[in-house]
Structures are given as structure tokens and as C-alpha cells.
Amino acid sequence: MNAIAPTAADDSRDLADIRTDNRFRWLVTGAGVFVLVSLAAAALSMLWGGRAAFQKFGIAFLWTDEWDAVQQQFGALVPIYGTLVTAFIAMLIAVPISFGIAFFLTEIAPKWLRTPVGAAIELLAGIPSIIYGMWGLFVLVPVLAEHVYPWVDANFGQIPFVGVLFAGPPLGLGMGTAGLVLAIMVIPFVSSVMREVFLTVPGRLKESAYALGATRWEVVWDVVLPYTRSAVIGGIFLGLGRALGETMAVTFVLGNAHSLTMSLLEPGNSIAATIANEFTEADSEMYRSSLIALGFVLFIVTFIVLSIARLMLRSLNKREGN
Amino acid sequence: MSRQLPRLAALSLCLLAGLAACKQEPAADAASADPAAAAPTAAPATAGDRKSVEITGAGATFIYPLLSKWSDDYNKATGARINYQSIGSGGGIAQIKAGTVDFGSSDKPLAPEELAKDGLAQFPSAVGGVVPVVNLEGLEAGKLRLSGAVLADIFLGKVATWNDPAIAALNPGLPLPSSKINVVHRSDGSGTTFNFVNYLSKVSPAWKATVGEGTSVNWPGGIGGKGNEGVAAYVKQIKGSIGYVELAYATENRMAYAGMQNAAGNWVQPSAASFAAAAASADWKNARDFSLVVTDAPGADAWPITATNFILVYKQPKDAKRTRDTLDFFKWAFEQGQAQADALHFVPLPAELVQQIEAYWASDIKA
Numbered sequence: 001m002n003a004i005a006p007t008a009a010d011d012s013r014d015l016a017d018i019r020t021d022n023r024f025r026w027l028v029t030g031a032g033v034f035v036l037v038s039l040a041a042a043a044l045s046m047l048w049g050g051r052a053a054f055q056k057f058g059i060a061f062l063w064t065d066e067w068d069a070v071q072q073q074f075g076a077l078v079p080i081y082g083t084l085v086t087a088f089i090a091m092l093i094a095v096p097i098s099f100g101i102a103f104f105l106t107e108i109a110p111k112w113l114r115t116p117v118g119a120a121i122e123l124l125a126g127i128p129s130i131i132y133g134m135w136g137l138f139v140l141v142p143v144l145a146e147h148v149y150p151w152v153d154a155n156f157g158q159i160p161f162v163g164v165l166f167a168g169p170p171l172g173l174g175m176g177t178a179g180l181v182l183a184i185m186v187i188p189f190v191s192s193v194m195r196e197v198f199l200t201v202p203g204r205l206k207e208s209a210y211a212l213g214a215t216r217w218e219v220v221w222d223v224v225l226p227y228t229r230s231a232v233i234g235g236i237f238l239g240l241g242r243a244l245g246e247t248m249a250v251t252f253v254l255g256n257a258h259s260l261t262m263s264l265l266e267p268g269n270s271i272a273a274t275i276a277n278e279f280t281e282a283d284s285e286m287y288r289s290s291l292i293a294l295g296f297v298l299f300i301v302t303f304i305v306l307s308i309a310r311l312m313l314r315s316l317n318k319r320e321g322n
Numbered sequence: 323m324s325r326q327l328p329r330l331a332a333l334s335l336c337l338l339a340g341l342a343a344c345k346q347e348p349a350a351d352a353a354s355a356d357p358a359a360a361a362p363t364a365a366p367a368t369a370g371d372r373k374s375v376e377i378t379g380a381g382a383t384f385i386y387p388l389l390s391k392w393s394d395d396y397n398k399a400t401g402a403r404i405n406y407q408s409i410g411s412g413g414g415i416a417q418i419k420a421g422t423v424d425f426g427s428s429d430k431p432l433a434p435e436e437l438a439k440d441g442l443a444q445f446p447s448a449v450g451g452v453v454p455v456v457n458l459e460g461l462e463a464g465k466l467r468l469s470g471a472v473l474a475d476i477f478l479g480k481v482a483t484w485n486d487p488a489i490a491a492l493n494p495g496l497p498l499p500s501s502k503i504n505v506v507h508r509s510d511g512s513g514t515t516f517n518f519v520n521y522l523s524k525v526s527p528a529w530k531a532t533v534g535e536g537t538s539v540n541w542p543g544g545i546g547g548k549g550n551e552g553v554a555a556y557v558k559q560i561k562g563s564i565g566y567v568e569l570a571y572a573t574e575n576r577m578a579y580a581g582m583q584n585a586a587g588n589w590v591q592p593s594a595a596s597f598a599a600a601a602a603s604a605d606w607k608n609a610r611d612f613s614l615v616v617t618d619a620p621g622a623d624a625w626p627i628t629a630t631n632f633i634l635v636y637k638q639p640k641d642a643k644r645t646r647d648t649l650d651f652f653k654w655a656f657e658q659g660q661a662q663a664d665a666l667h668f669v670p671l672p673a674e675l676v677q678q679i680e681a682y683w684a685s686d687i688k689a
Contacts, residue, residue: 068540069511070533142559171504171560173545256509256546267545273509277548280410281511281537283430 043299050293052286061293067258067274069282074290076297078258082175082268083301086250087243089179089264094186094243095236101187102194106224107216118195125188133252136181141253144180145172149265168265173255176264181249186239193235197228230313237309244302247272271298375402375647381414381427383549384513384568385631388448389427391662392655399658404651411513411537418442418634424644426634429513430537434610443637443687444611445679447652449601449669452518452627453572453579453592456564457557458484458499461578464591467492469583470525470618470626476564477505477522478529479543484562492583499562506556506565509546511538517629518566521617525626566627569593570667584626585618592625597669600624606675612682638688649683 047054053061053074064075101121105114149170157167168174201224209219225232255267256277275291282288379389386408393404409417411428418426419440427447437444454473456466468476472488475481481488485498508515516537523530533539545560547553550571557565558575569592572579581591590596603621604614616628633652639645656679660670671679 066540069538070536070540137555137559145559169502169504171545173556173560251509251548252552256548257544258540259543277510277546278538281412281513283412283415283511283537 052289053293090182093183098191133249141172474526504563505544596625600628
């Protein structure tokens with residue numbers, strides 16, 4: 001393309017370069033701004049859509065547990081609680097297992113096994129959430145209802161204080177099951193990030209540790225994990241973000257009941273499931289507005305959780321002296 | 323390159339043809355905006371007696387299987403295209419009020435005052451029924467008998483075990499377990515729920531006072547399944563559970579439904595015949611704009627939880643031809659769509675009611 005004689009074109013070529021460079025800069029700035037604009041647009045339009053609910057119920061919307069479309073009384077406590085609890089259970093299960101998977105794949109597994117297992121994890125990450133929901137409902141729920149939950153209820157239900165978490169009828173549906181399905185859904189995300197970053201640890205670091213007589217566990221826990229800490233936490237919060245916002249799979253196994261209960265065996269509700277369930281037939285202005293307000297609350301909850309993650313990461317870095 | 327050339331030419335030809343087809347439609351629409359002048363001239367322009375009609379509708383999911391079958395057959399018979407989106411009754415009402423569709427559909431009749439405010443007309447389209455389904459080991463369909471009051475008490479949580487005296491008294495000789503009753507309801511707002519809780523409100527003052535009626539209500543307890551299929555799946559899986567679904571879901575999943583005691587005091591089984599009896603015994607004549615819920619109907623053989631779907635159109639539409647086409651479609655469906663309705667467990671409207679609807683069209687709708 002640049003078939004211009006070099007003698008005549010030195011100046012104009014510099015100028016063209018600057019112009020192209022400027023144009024490129026605007027282009028990528030635009031891409032960066034696009035994120036901010038879409039974030040602000042989503043948040044503001046939900047706030048606007050939910051303004052009627054916020055005006056009527058005020059800040060008490062966040063801690064009222066009533067959700068009654070007939071009396072037009074709406075409060076977000078049950079869905080907020082369900083969202084946080086299911087996501088917490090999911091992370092409680094998913095993080096150790098993902099760590100184990102990544103550990104196994106990078107340090108223990110024979111070479112020939114690493115690629116197929118790694119590919120399988122990525123395949124799991126690509127499965128649509130409705131498939132997990134259907135699997136949860138038709139396969140996991142009957143197993144839990146018949147074999148697991150009666151045992152949990154009998155053995156843990158009577159323990160003082162903690163017992164309320166595990167007491168309840170063995171329906172198979174509920175916050176515990178939703179947490180379990182969510183865990184299976186986020187494991188691929190967390191473990192594939194962990195595996196990728198574990199692979200970036202320089203061989204000489206690990207070899208030095210091995211040379212000093214460290215065991216595999218010591219190498220991973222004291223060398224690999226500190227080296228990749230921020231990326232690992234990033235991966236965990238990617239999974240947490242997915243768990244907080246997951247809709248279809250949760251709707252299938254959560255039981256969708258607007259009742260506040262401590263028991264993990266009883267049905268609850270989550271923000272995303274409530275919106276998905278009720279939006280189509282929300283036949284009054286206040287009902288629709290409350291559902292949009294609920295969307296805004298989910299936005300804020302996710303924002304707060306991810307901000308806490310950032311702060312944790314920063315204080316960790318500070319303590320390490322980076 | 324030379325092999326690709328003919329393909330390219332063919333493609334661009336197709337595109338051109340498509341574009342031309344697109345261009346024609348808005349022109350036809352614009353012309354029909356002036357109904358008196360354009361309608362007669364537009365009709366002969368199309369080939370033969372095939373109509374170049376396109377109607378859009380939106381609303382209840384309940385009627386969707388029937389409407390899509392009807393529109394398919396109507397399309398084969400006349401060439402008219404009906405595009406129905408099952409977005410839910412609430413959505414259907416919102417869409418017709420916004421004027422973005424030619425007809426809306428709702429499982430919950432609108433009050434005459436609300437219709438008048440927006441200039442809408444309303445008429446029933448088909449009748450179906452909601453049935454209580456239970457999961458009790460060894461229980462066959464139709465064997466369990468429930469009265470409206472007991473059904474309300476079960477869903478209120480007042481009757482909590484299967485061998486409760488209230489249930490046992492209605493079912494002498496039927497072995498009932500002492501297990502807890504697990505209540506299953508819809509988690510999404512729905513016309514099925516509306517008809518079910520409307521019935522419970524009619525037969526139980528306690529239900530009316532504490533829960534009330536609506537497309538979604540504040541359930542006193544139990545778990546929520548999404549859609550008829552969600553409730554059916556939960557009831558099938560959870561032992562000792564009770565839920566409510568449309569009859570088609572109960573029969574297709576081979577679930578044990580319960581017989582009910584109707585307003586006349588008779589024990590009835592859910593079937594097309596008992597739904598039809600309810601629709602026929604309802605007092606349509608004195609209901610303005612057909613605003614009537616046929617639950618707890620007085621007929622001797624009437625199924626107590628019979629549900630009706632309603633169609634909403636404008637009384638004085640901006641585009642009279644499209645509303646005229648809509649009414650033509652429903653006229654055809656009422657007169658020639660009975661077989662399809664039967665096959666899908668819907669009940670065609672009684673002939674007398676169809677006459678009332680057609681009289682209502684003639685007097686109230688200027689299309």
C-alpha cells in the first residue's frame with residue numbers, strides 16, 4: 001500500500017502516522033468508555049424503572065420480608081438472603097475442589113492426562129445453565145431427597161444452634177441443593193483460571209523449593225499460591241459473580257418460595273429467580289417496579305461483594321509489602 | 323471465481339425478490355389505514371380468495387397450544403397469517419393497551435370499567451380446567467375426593483397431614499397415610515393460579531381474608547414450580563405432595579388428580595364434559611363485556627375450577643381492517659376449530675355463547 005517514494009513523503013508520512021495513532025487512541029478510548037457507559041446505563045435505567053417501588057417502600061425495601069402481589073407489599077429480604085446464602089454455599093464447595101483440580105492437573109497428573117481433563121473442564125464451563133438446572137431437578141433432587149437429606153436431618157438437625165441449618169423436610173429442593181448445583185457450575189470457571197495461573201509459575205521457583213526438600217503440598221501452598229494469589233482470587237470472584245447472578249439453574253432447584261427460613265433444606269428464593277419467575281405476569285405498576293428495583297438491588301449486592309474482594313486483595317498485597 | 327459467479331447472481335436475485343416483497347407490505351398497510359376506500363380494492367388485488375392478512379397477538383400462555391394450532395389450520399384454509407406470542411396475560415394486557423398488537427389475551431377478565439377506560443372489548447375464546455394433582459403411593463386418578471373448603475385449608479396449611487379428619491371424612495374407605503402434605507404451587511404469575519385462587523376465595527372466607535386472589539399471591543407455605551410443567555415435575559417427585567395444573571398436564575404425565583365437590587354439591591371428575599357444563603351454566607348473558615370468572619359454576623355437572631381465556635381488541639380500532647381480520651379468525655375458530663380444541667383438552671365454547679359473542683361484536687366493535 002505504501003508505494004510512495006521515500007524522498008518526497010517523509011513529512012507527510014510522519015503526519016499520517018500521527019493521525020493514525022490518534023485515531024487508534026480514540027478508538028480504544030471509546031472501547032474503554034463503552035464499558036463505563038453501559039454500566040451506568042444499566043444501573044440508572046434499573047434505578048429509574050424501580051423508582052416507584054423505592055419511593056413507596058423506601059430503604060426498608062431491603063429488609064422487609066413480605067412479598068405479596070395481592071396486597072401490593074414488596075420487600076427484598078428473602079431474595080437477597082437466598083442469593084447470598086446459595087452463592088456462599090457454592091463458593092464453600094467450589095473453591096477447595098477447584099484448588100484440588102488445579103493442583104492435580106499442574107503437579108500430580110501424568111502428562112497424558114492433563115490435556116483431556118483440562119479440555120473437559122472447559123467443556124463443562126460451556127454447558128448452558130438450563131442443562132444444569134434440568135439435571136439438578138431430575139437427577140440430583142431425587143437422590144438428595146431419598147438418601148442424603150433424611151440422613152442430614154436425622155444426624156445434624158438436633159445439634160444446638162447449627163442444627164436449624166440442617167433440619168427440615170426432605171423435599172430435595174431448597175437452598176442447599178441450589179448451592180450444590182451452583183458449585184458444580186462455577187467449578188469449571190474457578191479451576192480453569194487456577195490451572196492457567198499455576199502454569200505461569202516459573203519452573204526455577206518450584207525447582208528451588210523441591211531442591212530444598214519441600215513436599216508437593218509445601219511447594220503449592222508456599223510457593224505457587226503466593227506467587228499467583230491475585231489471579232487466583234480474581235478467578236474465585238469471577239465464579240462468585242456467576243453464582244450471584246445465576247438464574248435458570250437456581251430457579252429449577254431452589255423451590256421458589258417467598259419464606260424466610262434458616263434451614264438449607266427448605267425452599268427459598270433468589271433475586272434472579274424471582275425476576276425470571278414473576279416478570280412475565282407482573283400485572284400492576286408497583287409489582288413491575290418492585291421487580292426492576294430487585295434487579296437494581298442485585299446490581300448493588302454484586303458490586304458490594306466484588307468491592308470487598310478488591311479491598312481484601314489490596315490489604316493482602318499491602319501486608320506482603322508489594 | 324467463475325463457479326461462484328452464478329451463485330452470487332442467484333443470491334442477489336433472491337435478495338432483490340425479498341426486498342420487493344418487503345416493500346409491498348407497508349404499502350398495503352398504509353392503504354388499509356383508510357378502511358372505506360382501501361379495503362374493497364385491496365382484496366381483489368391478491369390472487370384468488372387467498373387473503374394477504376397478517377394479524378399479531380400476544381398474551382396468555384394457557385391458550386398458546388390451541389391458538390397456534392388454530393392459526394396453522396386457518397393459514398392452510400385461507401392463507402392468513404396469525405402471529406401469537408405467549409408472553410403471559412400481564413404482557414398481553416400491556417401490549418394491547420400500548421396498541422402494538424391486534425389482539426391481546428388474558429386468563430383473567432378485565433373489569434368493564436377498565437375496558438371502557440382504554441376503549442377495549444373483551445370476549446371469551448376457549449375454556450379449560452385446573453385440577454388438583456396429588457402424589458400418594460397407590461392412589462389412582464380420580465379416587466381422592468376433595469371439597470373446596472378442604473382444598474383451601476390444605477393450601478393454607480391448616481390441614482397438614484393426609485389422614486386429617488377433614489380429608490378422611492370425604493374419603494371413607496380410602497387408606498390415607500399419616501405423612502405431611504407438601505404443597506406445591508406456581509412460582510410464576512399465571513392465569514392457572516388466578517383461576518385456582520379465585521375459586522379458593524369463593525369457597526373459603528379464610529382464604530379470601532388472608533391470601534386473596536391474583537395471578538400471583540403470597541402463598542402461606544409450600545414450594546413453587548415454574549410453569550405447569552414445573553409444578554407437575556415437583557408433584558411427581560415429592561411424596562405426599564399436592565399441586566394444581568391444567569388437565570392436559572395431569573393426563574399427559576399420568577398423575578393422580580382429585581375429584582371435587584361442586585357448587586351444586588355433586589362429586590365431579592375433571593373432563594371436557596364437566597368443563598363444558600361449567601361454561602354452559604355460567605351466567606354469560608348478564609355479564610357486561612363477558613367479564614365473568616366461571617369458577618364455582620352452579621351447574622349440576624360443572625367442574626368447579628374451570629378457567630376461561632379472554633381476547634381483548636379495540637372497540638374503535640385505528641386500523642379497522644386488522645381488527646376485522648382478527649374477528650374473522652375467531653369466528654372461524656369458534657365455528658370450525660372444535661376438533662383441534664378437543665384434541666388439546668380445551669373445550670369449545672357452547673353454541674349459545676358463540677351467538678352472544680357474535681352479537682356483541684356486531685353491537686360494540688366498529689370494525
